[in-house]
Amino acid sequence: MNRLLVVVNVLGKMIAVFGLTMLIPLCLALWLDDGAGWVFQESILVTLSCGLIMWLLTRRYKRELQTRDGFLLVVLIWAVLPAFAMLPFLFCLPDLSLSMAYFEAVSGLTATGGTVLTGLDNLPLSINLWRGEIVWLGGMGLIVLAVAILPLLGVGGRQIFKAETPGPMKESKLTPRIAETAKGLWLIYASLTMVCMLAYRWAGMDWFDAVMHAFTTLGLGGFSSHDASFGYWDSPLIELVAIIFMLIAGINFATHFVAWRAKNFISYRFDPELGWFLFIVLASCLGFALYLWFFNIYTDPLTALRYASFNIISVATTTGYSSTDYSLWPIFIPFWMLFLSAFCTSSGSTGGGIKMMRARILYQQVYRELITMMHPNAVTPAKLGKTVISSRVVFAVLVFIFVYIVSIVLMTLVLTLSGLDEMTAFSAAVACINNLGPGLGGIGPSTTYASLTDFQTWICSFAMLLGRLEFFTLLVVFTPAFWRK
Amino acid sequence: MNRLLVVVNVLGKMIAVFGLTMLIPLCLALWLDDGAGWVFQESILVTLSCGLIMWLLTRRYKRELQTRDGFLLVVLIWAVLPAFAMLPFLFCLPDLSLSMAYFEAVSGLTATGGTVLTGLDNLPLSINLWRGEIVWLGGMGLIVLAVAILPLLGVGGRQIFKAETPGPMKESKLTPRIAETAKGLWLIYASLTMVCMLAYRWAGMDWFDAVMHAFTTLGLGGFSSHDASFGYWDSPLIELVAIIFMLIAGINFATHFVAWRAKNFISYRFDPELGWFLFIVLASCLGFALYLWFFNIYTDPLTALRYASFNIISVATTTGYSSTDYSLWPIFIPFWMLFLSAFCTSSGSTGGGIKMMRARILYQQVYRELITMMHPNAVTPAKLGKTVISSRVVFAVLVFIFVYIVSIVLMTLVLTLSGLDEMTAFSAAVACINNLGPGLGGIGPSTTYASLTDFQTWICSFAMLLGRLEFFTLLVVFTPAFWRK
Numbered sequence: 001m002n003r004l005l006v007v008v009n010v011l012g013k014m015i016a017v018f019g020l021t022m023l024i025p026l027c028l029a030l031w032l033d034d035g036a037g038w039v040f041q042e043s044i045l046v047t048l049s050c051g052l053i054m055w056l057l058t059r060r061y062k063r064e065l066q067t068r069d070g071f072l073l074v075v076l077i078w079a080v081l082p083a084f085a086m087l088p089f090l091f092c093l094p095d096l097s098l099s100m101a102y103f104e105a106v107s108g109l110t111a112t113g114g115t116v117l118t119g120l121d122n123l124p125l126s127i128n129l130w131r132g133e134i135v136w137l138g139g140m141g142l143i144v145l146a147v148a149i150l151p152l153l154g155v156g157g158r159q160i161f162k163a164e165t166p167g168p169m170k171e172s173k174l175t176p177r178i179a180e181t182a183k184g185l186w187l188i189y190a191s192l193t194m195v196c197m198l199a200y201r202w203a204g205m206d207w208f209d210a211v212m213h214a215f216t217t218l219g220l221g222g223f224s225s226h227d228a229s230f231g232y233w234d235s236p237l238i239e240l241v242a243i244i245f246m247l248i249a250g251i252n253f254a255t256h257f258v259a260w261r262a263k264n265f266i267s268y269r270f271d272p273e274l275g276w277f278l279f280i281v282l283a284s285c286l287g288f289a290l291y292l293w294f295f296n297i298y299t300d301p302l303t304a305l306r307y308a309s310f311n312i313i314s315v316a317t318t319t320g321y322s323s324t325d326y327s328l329w330p331i332f333i334p335f336w337m338l339f340l341s342a343f344c345t346s347s348g349s350t351g352g353g354i355k356m357m358r359a360r361i362l363y364q365q366v367y368r369e370l371i372t373m374m375h376p377n378a379v380t381p382a383k384l385g386k387t388v389i390s391s392r393v394v395f396a397v398l399v400f401i402f403v404y405i406v407s408i409v410l411m412t413l414v415l416t417l418s419g420l421d422e423m424t425a426f427s428a429a430v431a432c433i434n435n436l437g438p439g440l441g442g443i444g445p446s447t448t449y450a451s452l453t454d455f456q457t458w459i460c461s462f463a464m465l466l467g468r469l470e471f472f473t474l475l476v477v478f479t480p481a482f483w484r485k
Numbered sequence: 486m487n488r489l490l491v492v493v494n495v496l497g498k499m500i501a502v503f504g505l506t507m508l509i510p511l512c513l514a515l516w517l518d519d520g521a522g523w524v525f526q527e528s529i530l531v532t533l534s535c536g537l538i539m540w541l542l543t544r545r546y547k548r549e550l551q552t553r554d555g556f557l558l559v560v561l562i563w564a565v566l567p568a569f570a571m572l573p574f575l576f577c578l579p580d581l582s583l584s585m586a587y588f589e590a591v592s593g594l595t596a597t598g599g600t601v602l603t604g605l606d607n608l609p610l611s612i613n614l615w616r617g618e619i620v621w622l623g624g625m626g627l628i629v630l631a632v633a634i635l636p637l638l639g640v641g642g643r644q645i646f647k648a649e650t651p652g653p654m655k656e657s658k659l660t661p662r663i664a665e666t667a668k669g670l671w672l673i674y675a676s677l678t679m680v681c682m683l684a685y686r687w688a689g690m691d692w693f694d695a696v697m698h699a700f701t702t703l704g705l706g707g708f709s710s711h712d713a714s715f716g717y718w719d720s721p722l723i724e725l726v727a728i729i730f731m732l733i734a735g736i737n738f739a740t741h742f743v744a745w746r747a748k749n750f751i752s753y754r755f756d757p758e759l760g761w762f763l764f765i766v767l768a769s770c771l772g773f774a775l776y777l778w779f780f781n782i783y784t785d786p787l788t789a790l791r792y793a794s795f796n797i798i799s800v801a802t803t804t805g806y807s808s809t810d811y812s813l814w815p816i817f818i819p820f821w822m823l824f825l826s827a828f829c830t831s832s833g834s835t836g837g838g839i840k841m842m843r844a845r846i847l848y849q850q851v852y853r854e855l856i857t858m859m860h861p862n863a864v865t866p867a868k869l870g871k872t873v874i875s876s877r878v879v880f881a882v883l884v885f886i887f888v889y890i891v892s893i894v895l896m897t898l899v900l901t902l903s904g905l906d907e908m909t910a911f912s913a914a915v916a917c918i919n920n921l922g923p924g925l926g927g928i929g930p931s932t933t934y935a936s937l938t939d940f941q942t943w944i945c946s947f948a949m950l951l952g953r954l955e956f957f958t959l960l961v962v963f964t965p966a967f968w969r970k
């Protein structure tokens with residue numbers, strides 16, 4: 001119980017700060033007079049006061065956080081912040097149900113990017129800005145989570161990255177370590193966002209769209225201010241900019257950080273995920289471009305390459321933009337795209353899924369198993385790049401991937417049980433757990449999650465949190481052992 | 486190369502003996518004069534002579550088999566015997582393509598029970614008997630494979646059963662060990678088949694159907710001599726007999742053997758798979774009976790229980806009989822049934838899937854992972870019942886389950902790529918890899934695999950072999966390292 005109060009103290013402070021970030025859309029709303037000014041004023045009022053009250057009431061429990069508090073804090077941040085992030089949606093759109101508003105906020109803060117809103121082009125700009133901003137803020141949190149916190153907590157084999165995180169991290173206290181790491185990563189993240197925004201503007205977006213889409217590109221969050229997503233512009237140049245920055249954001253931010261500090265590109269060469277990520281994604285683009293051209297879905301090879309590349313990279317990096325309704329392509333292609341979204345992104349990025357690092361360890365373990373069957377006494381150490389990995393980590397990775405797969409199976413079963421057809425149910429499970437966004441069937445790229453029932457919407461929100469917190473962070477908090485002294 | 490010749494020598498002998506087993510349907514054909522006499526005469530001639538030629542030509546390579554030869558022999562038996570088992574189908578049904586005949590034979594010998602034939606009720610009885618007999622013979626092979634051979638080869642963690650196999654097995658030579666084990670197991674298998682046959686006869690089947698269905702019940706192979714499968718009789722009593730013997734055949738035959746030798750039931754109490762198998766399967770029956778009744782698919786609770794029990798137990802034990810078209814039930818139920826077929830049967834049975842033993846080890850490993858996250862220095866040994874399991878075995882099990890899952894994903898992708906719709910493709914992958922038989926969609930319980938293209942049929946045959954040989958046995962043979970000295 002004490003643990004909860006300690007964590008609520010930190011959480012309260014974060015909620016208050018989060019409330020202040022609503023000042024940005026408030027300013028936009030007031031400046032444009034788009035009618036949503038009062039929405040953000042009330043939201044800030046509620047959020048700030050709740051945060052401050054939580055903080056003040058638990059002040060006397062303040063102490064240095066321990067590792068185990070970390071699990072709880074992470075879970076509460078991603079489960080409770082959306083309850084405040086959804087306030088502008090609730091106030092501005094009176095028809096929106098609670099489940100849908102919470103879904104939209106979770107989708108933003110987990111950088112999933114599936115939406116329940118339609119008529120995006122007619123929303124007040126400040127509301128769209130807020131949608132982009134929560135993706136971006138969520139992305140900030142996710143990078144720090146991935147690079148600094150989950151490795152410390154030892155979730156799903158991430159402890160191998162403990163040694164590689166930048167900054168004076170080892171063996172010091174929890175909070176300053178994380179703060180130090182965070183600062184460096186955020187600098188990179190913010191700089192890349194700025195560059196991306198300028199590139200979008202240069203390629204033909206207006207200033208507002210450039211800012212909003214730079215937010216959701218770097219966060220790999222996929223929210224757009226247009227119902228047609230990138231189909232709105234129908235511009236190869238804008239799509240090219242998006243492709244480049246989605247690929248950049250799919251790389252480990254720790255690698256970007258090291259490259260930036262060393263002022264050279266050596267770190268990219270030694271990134272154990274980068275090569276595989278680019279190779280698999282680009283080979284898929286090329287292969288399916290040929291396929292789409294060969295089967296005359298696009299008569300021109302360059303058009304085929306354009307549509308294949310943008311949509312495949314968008315799904316593989318778990319961004320979730322679309323430039324056409326790819327669910328109408330031969331079903332093999334969308335299936336392969338969902339498959340890619342499961343494992344392509346790097347472990348220190350804002351992407352979802354099991355991450356390339358774990359996929360590589362799994363692949364290697366299969367190979368080791370074959371060798372051991374033929375030479376029962378042979379010892380082949382597990383490696384990632386040149387680093388030898390302990391059995392402990394390999395176990396953690398294998399178990400992680402299982403829990404991932406079992407979660408998809410169970411979510412699919414629950415959603416079909418609730419009455420959803422099999423294609424929508426399965427793709428919703430995959431798209432939410434991978435934090436991808438759009439699925440197939442009833443939640444395909446040309447439609448939204450709005451058709452789901454309340455129950456199904458809550459399940460999808462839970463699935464997004466489960467995937468984003470890498471299962472174990474969430475599961476651990478539900479074990480009785482966690483709450484014992 | 487030498488290795489291949491040594492193995493071909495043994496294989497030749499087995500093919501010759503296999504040819505002799507065709508004497509049984511030949512006798513039936515001659516006795517009933519059903520027109521298929523010449524079919525079996527020619528099949529025996531071809532099979533016997535091929536077998537003898539292979540055996541004679543490689544006679545001088547005869548030597549004691551080594552462990553590694555075991556992999557190759559097992560793969561060749563299950564890949565080559567179907568090429569002879571299909572001869573009666575090819576000769577008797579001139580319209581049948583090669584891919585379909587081979588599919589039917591593989592489906593029999595792997596005890597899968599998916600069929601490409603329609604008009605079963607009008608086939609010569611001797612052909613139907615042969616279909617039942619290859620399931621039964623396949624089952625004999627599979628029990629020995631599961632209880633004696635795969636544990637020796639160390640496939641997918643089965644080495645934990647090495648110590649438990651009956652007979653004077655340890656540290657003696659390969660062939661006599663296996664022969665000794667086989668004798669005991671086959672005695673149980675044959676006795677149970679006899680009892681099952683009498684029970685079917687007593688419950689109302691004619692003698693022929695009783696024999697044929699006893700064969701396919703104990704082999705968990707699912708072939709029937711009627712297009713309507715068990716719907717043909719519409720008899721609760723016959724279905725009850727089937728339920729009892731499917732459950733018996735889903736239990737480890739080594740456990741049956743020990744119980745029989747000790748003349749008591751203690752071994753059942755210590756079987757680490759039995760309790761879970763029965764609990765999960767029976768709970769599912771009860772749950773879905775209530776569901777079917779509650780949603781008025783059957784208006785009478787007992788009817789609901791009857792249909793739920795028979796079809797769920799049939800699918801969960803990977804038998805593949807049906808008494809109604811359960812693919813028309815709310816999609817959640819067939820999905821759950823496919824899910825059950827993936828892990829319910831015991832590791833020493835003729836059932837397919839990953840087996841309950843591996844599912845339990847996986848489940849336990851997830852729990853251990855949660856504990857280790859909270860107490861990084863705690864040591865919790867992996868256990869199955871009271872036996873401590875080595876990390877080596879846990880790794881093997883985890884990797885096995887992955888390869889299983891990845892195989893399903895890849896097979897689904899290949900089948901969709903070849904033009905199949907997603908439901909048929911996915912359920913075909915699951916039904917073939919689990920050696921279940923009927924799937925959903927275009928290959929549901931009321932239809933057959935006949936609508937597949939040649940290419941798809943070959944893929945499904947391969948998937949059945951892959952699942953039955955537990956992936957690694959097959960994969961190992963394709964590695965270059967296997968063929969080095």
Ligand SMILES: [K+]
Pocket residue numbers: 111112113220221222318319320435436437
């Ligand atoms: K996303």
Ligand SMILES: [K+]
Pocket residue numbers: 596597598705706707803804805920921922
């Ligand atoms: K079967």
